[in-house]
Amino acid sequence: GLPEVPVRPIAERRVSRRIQVGPVAVGGGAPVSVQSMTTTRTSDIGATLQQIAELTASGCQIVRVACPTQDDADALAVIAKKSQIPVIADIHFQPKYVFAAIEAGCAAVRVNPGNIKQFDDKVKEIAKAAKDHGTPIRIGVNAGSLDRRLLQKYGKATPEALAESALWEASLFEEHDFRDIKISVKHNDPVVMVEAYRQLAAQCDYPLHLGVTEAGPAFQGTIKSAVAFGALLSQGIGDTIRVSLSAPPVEEIKVGIQILQSLGLRERRLEIVSCPSCGRAQVDVYKLAEEVTAGLEGMEVPLRVAVMGCVVNGPGEAREADLGVASGNGKGQIFVKGEVVKTVPESKIVETLIEEAMRIAEQMEKDGASG
Ligand code: SF4
Numbered sequence: 001g002l003p004e005v006p007v008r009p010i011a012e013r014r015v016s017r018r019i020q021v022g023p024v025a026v027g028g029g030a031p032v033s034v035q036s037m038t039t040t041r042t043s044d045i046g047a048t049l050q051q052i053a054e055l056t057a058s059g060c061q062i063v064r065v066a067c068p069t070q071d072d073a074d075a076l077a078v079i080a081k082k083s084q085i086p087v088i089a090d091i092h093f094q095p096k097y098v099f100a101a102i103e104a105g106c107a108a109v110r111v112n113p114g115n116i117k118q119f120d121d122k123v124k125e126i127a128k129a130a131k132d133h134g135t136p137i138r139i140g141v142n143a144g145s146l147d148r149r150l151l152q153k154y155g156k157a158t159p160e161a162l163a164e165s166a167l168w169e170a171s172l173f174e175e176h177d178f179r180d181i182k183i184s185v186k187h188n189d190p191v192v193m194v195e196a197y198r199q200l201a202a203q204c205d206y207p208l209h210l211g212v213t214e215a216g217p218a219f220q221g222t223i224k225s226a227v228a229f230g231a232l233l234s235q236g237i238g239d240t241i242r243v244s245l246s247a248p249p250v251e252e253i254k255v256g257i258q259i260l261q262s263l264g265l266r267e268r269r270l271e272i273v274s275c276p277s278c279g280r281a282q283v284d285v286y287k288l289a290e291e292v293t294a295g296l297e298g299m300e301v302p303l304r305v306a307v308m309g310c311v312v313n314g315p316g317e318a319r320e321a322d323l324g325v326a327s328g329n330g331k332g333q334i335f336v337k338g339e340v341v342k343t344v345p346e347s348k349i350v351e352t353l354i355e356e357a358m359r360i361a362e363q364m365e366k367d368g369a370s371g
Contacts, residue, residue: 010263011236016207019136019180022086022107024061026136026182027207027239032265034256035062035209035242036249037090043071045078051249056084058253062240064088064110073097076104088138095122102129108182110138113172114147114165127178136180139169142213143187157187159195166200181206182239186213190228197232207239214244221245222255229259270299273321274307281309283327283346295354301364303357306335323356325349336360 018028026033036055040047042065052063067073067089073096080087086107091097095116101109109130113123130137143157147165154161162185170181183206187193193212201208212228215221225243232238241259243252260266274289275281289307296305306317306324311333318324318335325332332349334342336356344352 010234010265014201014236015205016239017179017205019108019182019207020134021062021088021136021240024086024107026209030239032233032238032260033061033240034059034253034260035064035088035240036060036252036256037064037066037242039249041072042066042079043069043075045075048075048079049082052079052083052085052087054250055253058250059257060085060249060253062086062088062107064090064242066090067097067101068092070097073100073104076101076106080105080107095126098126099129102126102133102135105133106135108136108138110140112139112141112145112169114169117172123172124176127173127176130180131178134180136182137173137178138209139166139173139181139183140209141166141169141183141185143192144213157192159192159199162187162192162196163199163203167203170204170206179206182209183207184209184211186211188212188214188216188224190224190231193228194231197237198235201237208237210238210241211244216246218245218247218251221247225255226259226262230263233259233263233265268302268304270296271302271304272296272307273304273317273324275309275313275317277309280312281327282311282329283309283332283349285309285327288325288327288349291350292353295350296357299357299361301361301368303360303364305353305357307353322360323353325353 016027019026024033038048038051040051042048055063063085065087076089088108088110089101089106090110093115098109098111116122141162146157150161150165166183166185185196185200190212210229210232212224215224229241241256243255245252261268272289272293275285277285292307304321306321308317308326311326311328315326318326319338324335330346331343333340334352
């Protein structure tokens, strides 16, 4: 017979030092957090806060805002104060904006000290200001902006080059006894990216921010990020994640949360278990699954809902779920915790499922409150 395949659980989380991004702990065993970046002009305070509110509502825990101009830097204080979630200022070259962001009360700053090294003593001053304010720094190495020295040494952005670059950047702060740091080493190729993080993880204890850069439009970007984050998180590597999509930032959050839920790193709320449909289906499974998903969006309690196209595998799966439907003969058998509670005409399946889900959710909340 075939050899038995051992069941491998997700690896223990890598032991990393903990930093505080405002109220959100990153590293040191803290739950993996999900973050995104606004697409508005940061200087447009109203639009930026509006987008942050949308991100917050979708489950975003940390938000980053770009800060390429003085107007953006001037907006940081109000944004940091009014945002419901911690704000990270993303700065590339201008040390003065780093100081502005720290003074403005941003929860963290993303800056690569290698970019500002040419300014005498600026790294030292930043380390001091950040330490005085308790502001952590993210060092973000990107394949596209790799230090020229490393590009020459390695010929291109290899995993070794990315990891070495990040550790070198970190050392510029370590020289000033500053270690309140998290690191990312992003590449658009998940294979390179995964190896870069693995090497980096083995060589330091800084918390790691995972990202596949320029991952592409929603479909491709979702898959690239899911594969890369899945590979790393299943090895215990990664403390906070940002899915990059050429799509609205709320989509990045939805994908990020799904990735964590798929790996069991976050409790699932609504899970739709729907069949792929086949020649036996007696109902439009795609449409039904979509309508049920839409109808139940925003459920606050964990709920597994099975949507099955026929009565062959249908009842079995529907029984495993909290709630489910198996269709047949223009009707739907509605299951709750394994029992058929109702048989309804096809046109009533969606509304009946939603009604039952609400009832179960209410009951769960009641039980939760009393227990
Ligand atoms: Fe086909 Fe029925 Fe299985 Fe759906 S549940 S894939 S319709 S056999």
